[in-house]
Amino acid sequence: MFCPFCGHDLGTVQAFCGSCGKNLQFLTEAEDDRSALDSPTEEDLIRNYFEDGYSHDEILDFLATVHSVKMSLRSLKRKLKSMSLSRKKNYSSxxxxxxxxxxxxxxxxxxxxxxxxxxxxxxxxxxxxxxxxxxxxxxxxxxxxxxxxxxQRFVRRVYSSLGPNYTWHVDGYDKLKPYGLAISGCIDGYSRKVLWLVCGASNNDPGVIAQNYIRCVSEGGVIPMRLRTDCGTENGTMAAIQCTLRSPYTDVFAGAASHMYGTSMANQRIESWWSYFRKQRSQFWMDLMSDLRERHLFNGSHEHTCLVRFVFLGVLQGDLDECRRKWNTHTIRPVRLSRCPSGKPDVIYNLPHRFGGTDCGFPVSQEELGQFAVESTYSLCGDAQLQAYFEDLQRQSGLVQPLTWESCVESYIRLKNMAEM
Known part of the structure; x- marks a missing residue:
């Protein structure tokens, strides 16, 4: 407590200030009034315990133990009656x-x-x-x-969407990245159609991701109502293009609201699809690359990862295209708790009227896309000099571009030995 006149520390409330000598009796009276308000009455205690559902014996024990108020059971019942507190009478309307x-x-x-x-x-x-x-x-x-x-079932949140192109979910897949193979994907939330699945030297370069986005938008001639990504810096350029293209519109998600950042775990549509992708495709490639490492044919160096990309990228991209085509034409079974329709993703995406949906995309012209000149610094294998070097070795050895994973392994081992890596 401090003196309101001179600011001297009083410690406890006193009648007069020891520094300036002012009369502080009004502080003592205010402190007494505050203490009286802070301390509940006996009736307040009984009412609170009664409304919390405690029995008579428990109320008496609380009063005696916590508040030092001793009372008989008969007195408690009499007070409850006088306060019109009863569990079997005076029911509310x-x-x-x-x-x-x-x-x-x-x-x-x-x-x-x-x-x-x-x-x-x-x-x-x-x-x-x-x-x-x-x-x-x-x-x-x-x-x-x-x-x-x-x-007695746990109720999970249900994904809801108005139709195709309502939300695009974009994310990168890094399971093959230790071997130099970075994958980027995008899926439509309503139809679950995979819009792009691209493998390259990097999925962390904003230029690479933006190129995938512009290529997909150019092919379909439509931009989504919303774009959903994680908080990675590689999505910044794509997010800026999306918001710019959506800025002329006046709907609730126009402009900056057309892109939504969030955690990777919450980006459920694409994360769920990555689980399918690993079971059906990527586990084979992970085992193949792991086998090269265990045979001491791959050590994770820059030269080795560039050679892996140079040899395997074309075949892997072909496999990704096949996986995407297979997924988009397969039938999604009905799910009891899902609000999105079942069927073939391609059909749901292109014929939403058959499933009660509406195409939520916005048309975009090639002229509008032409203003975005996005370039990436990455070459095919991630290093322009090594790219030229590997091409020279390939011409000297007479090797042709591999078409299967077996020929990829043979070409990789042969070029590795020629380069003495």
């Missing part, structure tokens, strides 16, 4: 209880069962109501919630 339940169901209370709702009504709203009555009202007011809780 059904309309009041119904209104309170409706209010709770608009917020987090929609997750409550009838027992939890009954406790909320007593503690938060000070209502006197039978638990069976709350159960009956919950069945009447919230039948779907009662059915969900009765199934």
């Amino acid at each position: 059904p309309a009041t209880v119904h209104a309170a339940i409706q209010k709770e169901l608009k917020g987090p209370g929609q997750l409550h069962g009838y027992r939890s709702m009954w406790q909320t009504l007593r503690q938060k709203y000070s209502l006197t109501v039978r638990r069976d009555d709350v159960m009956a009202l919950m069945r009447q007011v919230d039948p779907s919630g009662v059915q969900l809780r009765a199934s």
Whole structure:
């Protein structure tokens, strides 16, 4: 406590200031009034414990142990009666209880069962109501919630989309990156159609990602309503192009709102597809590259990764194209909790009217795309000098461009030996 006149530290409230001598009696009176307000009365304690659902014995024990208030059971019942507090009389009107339940169901209370709702009504709203009555009202007011809780299943969030091109999900795949093979992919959230699946020297270069985006937009002649990526710097140029192309529009997601950053784990559509991709495709290539490493044919150096890209990139890209084509023409089975339709991704994407969807994309002309000149510093194998060197070795040895993974392995070993790496 400090003196309001001179600022001297008083320690405790005193009648006069030891520094300036001013009368501080008004501070003493204010402190007493504050203490009186802070300390609850006996009736307040009884009411609080009663509304929290404690039994008579528990209330008496709390009063004696925590508050040093000793009282007999008969006195407690008499006080409860004088305060009109009873669990079996003076029930609240059904309309009041119904209104309170409706209010709770608009917020987090929609997750409550009838027992939890009954406790909320007593503690938060000070209502006197039978638990069976709350159960009956919950069945009447919230039948779907009662059915969900009765199934005892964890309710997950459901992905929802208005139609194709509503959201594009973009992400990079790094499982083959230790071997110099970086993959970038994009999938449409509504149809689950893979829009691009490209392998190159890098998926961290903003120019590379932007080129993939512009190529896809140019082929389809449409930009998505929203673009969803993680917070990596490689997505910055693509995000700027998306926001620029969407800036002339006036919808709620126009301009800067047309791109959404988020964590990779929350980018569920593309992350889910990467799981399928590993099971169906990439695990083979990971095992193949791991075998080269175990045979001491690959050591992770810059020269070795460039040679892997030079030899394997064409065949791997062909395999990615085949995987993309297979996925886009296969049938997605119905899922009970999914709001997106089932069927072939290509059909869902191009014929959304058959599934009750609407194409949410916006047309874009080649002239509009022409203003974005995006260049990447990466060559095919990631190093222009090594690229020329490997091409010379290939011509000298008479090797042709490999078409299968077996011929890729043979060409890699032969070029590696010729280069004495």
